[in-house]
Amino acid sequence: xxxxxxxxxxxxxxxxxxxxxxxxxxxxxxxxxxxxxxxxxxxxxxxxxxxxxxxxxxxxxxxxxxxxxxxxxxxxxxxxxxxxxxxxxxxxxxxxxxxxxxxxxxxxxxxxxxxxxxxxxxxxxxxxxxxxxxxxxxxxxxxxxxxxxxxxxxxxxxxxxxxxxxxxxxxxxxxxxxxxxxxxxxxxxxxxxxxxxxxxxxxxxxxxxxxxxxxxxxxxxxxxxxxxxxxxxxxxxxxxxxxxxxxxxxxxxxxxxxxxxxxxxxxxxxxxxxxxxxxxxxxxxxxxxxxxxxxxxxxxxxxxxxxxxxxxxxxxxxxxxxxxxxxxxxxxxxxxxxxxxxxxxxxxxxxxxxxxxxxxxxxxxxxxxxxxxxxxxxxxxxxxxxxxxxxxxxxxxxxxxxxxxxxxxxx
Amino acid sequence: xxxxxxxxxxxxxxxxxxxxxxxxxxxxxxxxxxxxxxxxxxxxxxxxxxxxxxxxxxxxxxxxxxxxxxxxxxxxxxxxxxxxxxxxxxxxxxxxxxxxxxxxxxxxxxxxxxxxxxxxxxxxxxxxxxxxxxxxxxxxxxxxxxxxxxxxxxxxxxxxxxxxxxxxxxxxxxxxxxxxxxxxxxxxxxxxxxxxxxxxxxxxxxxxxxxxxxxxxxxxxxxxxxxxxxxxxxxxxxxxxxxxxxxxxxxxxxxxxxxxxxxxxxxxxxxxxxxxxxxxxxxxxxxxxxxxxxxxxxxxxxxxxxxxxxxxxxxxxxxxxxxxxxxxxxxxxxxxxxxxxxxxxxxxxxxxxxxxxxxxxxxxxxxxxxxxxxxxxxxxxxxxxxxxxxxxxxxxxxxxxxxxxxxxxxx
Numbered sequence: 139x140x141x142x143x144x145x146x147x148x149x150x151x152x153x154x155x156x157x158x159x160x161x162x163x164x165x166x167x168x169x170x171x172x173x174x175x176x177x178x179x180x181x182x183x184x185x186x187x188x189x190x191x192x193x194x195x196x197x198x199x200x201x202x203x204x205x206x207x208x209x210x211x212x213x214x215x216x217x218x219x220x221x222x223x224x225x226x227x228x229x230x231x232x233x234x235x236x237x238x239x240x241x242x243x244x245x246x247x248x249x250x251x252x253x254x255x256x257x258x259x260x261x262x263x264x265x266x267x268x269x270x271x272x273x274x275x276x277x278x279x280x281x282x283x284x285x286x287x288x289x290x291x292x293x294x295x296x297x298x299x300x301x302x303x304x305x306x307x308x309x310x311x312x313x314x315x316x317x318x319x320x321x322x323x324x325x326x327x328x329x330x331x332x333x334x335x336x337x338x339x340x341x342x343x344x345x346x347x348x349x350x351x352x353x354x355x356x357x358x359x360x361x362x363x364x365x366x367x368x369x370x371x372x373x374x375x376x377x378x379x380x381x382x383x384x385x386x387x388x389x390x391x392x393x394x395x396x397x398x399x400x401x402x403x404x405x406x407x408x409x410x411x412x413x414x415x416x417x418x419x420x421x422x423x424x425x426x427x428x429x430x431x432x433x434x435x436x437x438x439x440x441x442x443x444x445x446x447x448x449x450x451x452x453x454x455x456x457x458x459x460x461x462x463x464x465x466x467x468x469x470x471x472x473x474x475x476x477x478x479x480x481x482x483x484x485x486x487x488x489x490x491x492x493x494x495x496x497x498x499x500x501x502x503x504x505x506x507x508x509x510x511x512x513x514x515x516x517x518x519x520x521x522x523x524x525x526x527x528x529x530x531x532x533x534x535x536x537x538x539x540x541x542x543x544x545x546x547x548x549x
Numbered sequence: 550x551x552x553x554x555x556x557x558x559x560x561x562x563x564x565x566x567x568x569x570x571x572x573x574x575x576x577x578x579x580x581x582x583x584x585x586x587x588x589x590x591x592x593x594x595x596x597x598x599x600x601x602x603x604x605x606x607x608x609x610x611x612x613x614x615x616x617x618x619x620x621x622x623x624x625x626x627x628x629x630x631x632x633x634x635x636x637x638x639x640x641x642x643x644x645x646x647x648x649x650x651x652x653x654x655x656x657x658x659x660x661x662x663x664x665x666x667x668x669x670x671x672x673x674x675x676x677x678x679x680x681x682x683x684x685x686x687x688x689x690x691x692x693x694x695x696x697x698x699x700x701x702x703x704x705x706x707x708x709x710x711x712x713x714x715x716x717x718x719x720x721x722x723x724x725x726x727x728x729x730x731x732x733x734x735x736x737x738x739x740x741x742x743x744x745x746x747x748x749x750x751x752x753x754x755x756x757x758x759x760x761x762x763x764x765x766x767x768x769x770x771x772x773x774x775x776x777x778x779x780x781x782x783x784x785x786x787x788x789x790x791x792x793x794x795x796x797x798x799x800x801x802x803x804x805x806x807x808x809x810x811x812x813x814x815x816x817x818x819x820x821x822x823x824x825x826x827x828x829x830x831x832x833x834x835x836x837x838x839x840x841x842x843x844x845x846x847x848x849x850x851x852x853x854x855x856x857x858x859x860x861x862x863x864x865x866x867x868x869x870x871x872x873x874x875x876x877x878x879x880x881x882x883x884x885x886x887x888x889x890x891x892x893x894x895x896x897x898x899x900x901x902x903x904x905x906x907x908x909x910x911x912x913x914x915x916x917x918x919x920x921x922x923x924x925x926x927x928x929x930x931x932x933x934x935x936x937x938x939x940x941x942x943x944x945x946x947x948x949x950x951x952x953x954x955x956x957x958x959x960x
Binding site: 201 | 615956
């Protein structure tokens, strides 16, 4: 009888779990892994902001899932997950029912608008390729519209507000400033230009609030120099088609508001539903097993993972890939009967791009910054890309971008 | 007082007219050219079939229009053309009214379903990037669906019918056969595969009917060897969601029917409407001027251009670019008061790709074929691409494709 492992989710968490399992179980007979995902590709989310701002073509930051699988010992099921029953050990998908012996929950997260009025209707998310294309196309449409619009509309047509000063918002704001000022503006004649402006709103006292203060200050200074209007201690009270209303009562006129303020776990129809935490996350034990189910593992953005000291592990591609390694180990150990392993969280550091030739980071506790870090940042991401074809495509695109303007085509 | 030249259409015809005019009028003062297009990019249509079959990313075959314009002496107007009044010399667009001194009508064509029942609802066009993406995504969806579909549906889920054995249909069929058999099929495990099949239906006695018989025969033999089922003398009576009904009464079960059987001029709201020919084309004189209007020129797919012998010039990128040269010359001549020129049509030849390593063509009357012609075909297209950035991107993609499978990601 086969052992059936079902992995739900085609993001970093799911794919890394698959890759580790494939290696760990290479010589174990009678195991079959099924990976379930709604999209047929892995999206390299850390580069999404470059797609939204014309630096990379959408297809270079995705990798088809099927070409990553060993089809003799695993399947891909392109389907939507409808219901998960831990009670009967079955997953109901849009392509039928999948029974499992081991289950990995890695379905990720969606944008969290925190019930801000108007946000889910009017703000742009930045989670998928379609999101990135929508943002780019709307920026282009607004700039085109500004050519024929009355003088007084040119400011709001050229303004992009980014809500949320975390890594996503910071990287996006830096790229947006370059895209609007350096790439887009010169393609319009004098007298037909929108007035470009990028405003980064952070609710806390400083952007990148989880990092040391010198990181925040450096990032703020670089962004300001690049033309980003960085405004901390600003809470958005409402989003509309005309811009944002701040809690202070001030209004910012903008045709595009991008919401990078947070994520929440994807909503699951789980049986029994009682196991979910109040914030919708799935609580896991130190082995990353869903509490009460020895054969079900949860990781990535939808799991409430805590480290040895009880501190919540942040939602990062980095943490997801480390969790994947432990979850895969523990499933393999359960199958072959060896010892399982406790998950420990030791961040190796982070690197944040601040637009062309600028980056800031912290590697094993050391503060790093400057153009060489920007190169390092890009190389790190390049090496994380999965196939040589996509590595080459990204490297060529980045090299071209050093010598020429980005692409202003609609997507 | 400025002379205002308005060019309607951002395809080959419109862009080439612009480029020639820009050169010819470089030293002529007081001229302003406005180019109007609904999309902000030029689409390199001859490579569209490679996008539909995973050979090229969509963005490498487009070129943003704004970066091609000299903004000090011309404008781009991204807008839909609503009405054209030759009587009052004004164009009404979705962004406002444009008066003109000289007008170029180059709005191109759309798919012609020849009133075949069900065709416009169920058949896929192949004219835009969105069309190419729809075709690729539907093929991928059908193959994924086949994994879980009952045995008897695997044939129709794997079948793609191409209607029309002209250059577009022939090139597409060759690429489809490779995509289905060489790229897509190996990404599925045994027992979960759709049965791939590409059927090319031609109404006439042979495919590429306008070319010499040996060209047709060679193309047919190559396509058959690559697994395309080439069927001549087949008229489609009806298209449905299940496939096509032939005039003979036979049915072909297929979930995807691609209509490459012909085009018709884009429908214009023209004042006076009486000047249009019965087939919707605009009749032009030997100088490419719309009959009765010395300051209005028409070219490309929407013009009824005849050569010196009264024979209709075919709708090709090649003819459009040659017409553009003459139209631009004649507008410039009218402005500076020099002699206008008669359009003569002398085809330089053609090259048709028949999938990987195979092509056929006719260059100045000489029959050519084989792998070196395939290389030539690609080089010809590469050199026609407009910017070095896109040339590089296409060259890299094609080189990668020589060593690896195409991209099976959804678009």
